[in-house]
Structures are given as structure tokens and as C-alpha cells.
Amino acid sequence: MVHPARPIRARIDTRAFRDNYLLAKRSAPQSRALCVVKANAYGHGLVQCAQAVRDVVDGFALLDLADAACLRAAQFAQPIVLLEGFFDSSELHEVARLNLSIVLHSWPQLQALESATLTRPLEVFLKINTGMNRLGFSVDEVPEILGRLRACGNANVIVAMTHFATADGEGVAAQWERFVAATANTGLPFSTSNSAALLRFPQTHGDWVRPGIMLYGSSPMPGLQSAADIGLKPVMTLESALIAMQTLRAGERVGYGGTFVADRQMRIGVVACGYADGYPRHAATDTPILVDGVRTRTLGRVSMDMLACDLTNIPDAQIGSQVTLWGEGLPADDVATAAGTISYELFCALAQRVPVSFV
Numbered sequence: 001m002v003h004p005a006r007p008i009r010a011r012i013d014t015r016a017f018r019d020n021y022l023l024a025k026r027s028a029p030q031s032r033a034l035c036v037v038k039a040n041a042y043g044h045g046l047v048q049c050a051q052a053v054r055d056v057v058d059g060f061a062l063l064d065l066a067d068a069a070c071l072r073a074a075q076f077a078q079p080i081v082l083l084e085g086f087f088d089s090s091e092l093h094e095v096a097r098l099n100l101s102i103v104l105h106s107w108p109q110l111q112a113l114e115s116a117t118l119t120r121p122l123e124v125f126l127k128i129n130t131g132m133n134r135l136g137f138s139v140d141e142v143p144e145i146l147g148r149l150r151a152c153g154n155a156n157v158i159v160a161m162t163h164f165a166t167a168d169g170e171g172v173a174a175q176w177e178r179f180v181a182a183t184a185n186t187g188l189p190f191s192t193s194n195s196a197a198l199l200r201f202p203q204t205h206g207d208w209v210r211p212g213i214m215l216y217g218s219s220p221m222p223g224l225q226s227a228a229d230i231g232l233k234p235v236m237t238l239e240s241a242l243i244a245m246q247t248l249r250a251g252e253r254v255g256y257g258g259t260f261v262a263d264r265q266m267r268i269g270v271v272a273c274g275y276a277d278g279y280p281r282h283a284a285t286d287t288p289i290l291v292d293g294v295r296t297r298t299l300g301r302v303s304m305d306m307l308a309c310d311l312t313n314i315p316d317a318q319i320g321s322q323v324t325l326w327g328e329g330l331p332a333d334d335v336a337t338a339a340g341t342i343s344y345e346l347f348c349a350l351a352q353r354v355p356v357s358f359v
């Protein structure tokens, strides 16, 4: 392999991923845990993350049939739930062949399932809209859907499911109440908990919890509790190095738009990382960053391939000094908060051009 000349790289700590999954399981000891690996495992690498939990994982949840096929090809025999179900009836044969579980959320999906001739019945996660208003049948529709699913013969297991909109903030009370009412006396197993609900609302655990972001070492509720306080370990570390330094005089400006103005003489570093690597362009001055392990701040606008940082308190920094954009030593949640986003978006945005290594 040609050594990449540009110093940026991402390291994925698959052992930390495994530890985080085990923490999720310990936090919901009565439930099985779907390891949510949609969007290429939140940007971390689908197969590598799956391999890391091979001997302990209860099941997976993702979106794309191709990703599910990829896990089956890698000899994962656990349940795999397609979180948006199928998009066209033509996919149903492959869904059955691969023995996948589907989320069923719409009338066209129900009609397609009723009309299909399948080699085996499917496990169906019946999605109920309890207030998120994204996917799912309304509470009133549940009895009819259930009757038709039971009659059609193409569903052998039915799991009631909903998704919470505010488990990370105000809580789940209203949605939970609607869900309990909608499923009362049905005897159905259920699945409702994302990471935030898993950690905060044990009554919602049910048969299958669905942890996502916590597996990647970020807090599902960074405003309430940090990842470290929960006991989660960072999985993705994005690193680079200083490729230039400048000394500014008072009044000099930095980067496009000249949005940062030095109020005194100061030394700054230029990091080989920009928005084309997935670093958020809207991260303004003062976003945290590590140089040689010392926490400092970004300065001015992020450009495509570079960003600037303050070296005032790091006199030994030089060209080649190690920089951590997020991960080990600098929680992605801190960077995300400063940039007005969430760690999910930082991880998923990691660019193709960044070399990734797995440890």
C-alpha cells in the first residue's frame, strides 16, 4: 500500500464498540439488543463493527437490503431488521431468501405482503406512529392491520414497535402511553427503545432494544449526561497533523472571510483537515481541538482541506504535531455541540477520502 502522504486518518476502535454493545446489553438485561448499524454503522464500517460483536450480538438493524445481504454473506445468522422495511414488492423474495425481518409501516407494504407468495413467512415489526409522525400506522389502525397480518400467512412473528421523538429530552410519557394503549391485550412482544430510552426509561425495554449512537461511544443525551459518565468509550478517532504555522500580529485575520481577528500577537497552526474530509464547515471559532494532546480551539472558517487552530498555550507545537479532531481525548459530543450539530452527523459525514484503520 502506498503510504498516504496527507496526515489525516480515522481510527476505529472495534474493541470499544464491542464494550459499548455489552454495556447496552447490561443496561437492558431482560431484552435482546438489535445492534443498529444503519448508514455503514454510523460511518464506522458495517462489516468491521459487526465482526467485533459476532459472538455476543443478538441481531442487527439497518436500512439497505444490500447491507443485509453483506452481513449474511459474512456468515451472520442473527436476526436482521430492515428499519424501513421494503420499498418495492420485488424485494420480498430476497428478503425471504435472506431470512430478514421487516418493519411494516405503510398500507402499500401491507398489501404487497398480503399478495406475495413467499418461500417462508417473515418476522414483522409492526410500526405504530405514537407521535413522531414519521413512519407507522396510527393507533386506530392497529387492530385491522393485526387481523390482516395474522390472516395472510406471510408473517410468523409480529413485534409491536414505535420510535420516540424526545427520549433524549422531555421524555417519552405521551408516546409510551399511546403505545401501551395501542398494544394492550394483543400479547405482542415489543420494541421501542433507542439509546436514550434504553438508558433512561427501563419500562420501555421490552423484547428488543435498539441501541445506535451509544454503541459508537457518544451520549444519546449530551445535554444531560456525558458519554464518559455513562461509561461509553469513543470508537472513531479522527486525527491529523499540523502542516503549517503562522504568527499573527494584532489585527490580522484568519481564513476565508477573515472572520477571526487576532487581538494580540499569536501563533496559529494549520491542520490538514477540512470540510471535504467531513469536518463540519459550520464549526465556528472556539470549536475544541487537541494539538499534541492539549485542548485548544479552532479559529476562523473551516476550508475544504484545512482549518486553523490557536497555539497560544502550546508553545512546543510544530509542523507535524499530532492533532485530534474528535475521539480519544476529545469527545465527539463536545465538537458537535460547539458546531451546532450532533455526533451522529459528524460520524456519518466522514469522507471517503479519509483512510480508515481498524484496531
Ligand SMILES: *Cc1c(COP(=O)(O)O)cnc(C)c1O
Pocket: 036, 038, 083, 163, 193, 194, 195, 196, 210, 211, 212, 213, 214, 220
Ligand atoms: C436509528 C434508529 C435507532 C437508534 O437510535 P439511536 O438514537 O442512535 O440510539 C433506533 N430505532 C430506529 C427505528 C432507528 O431508526
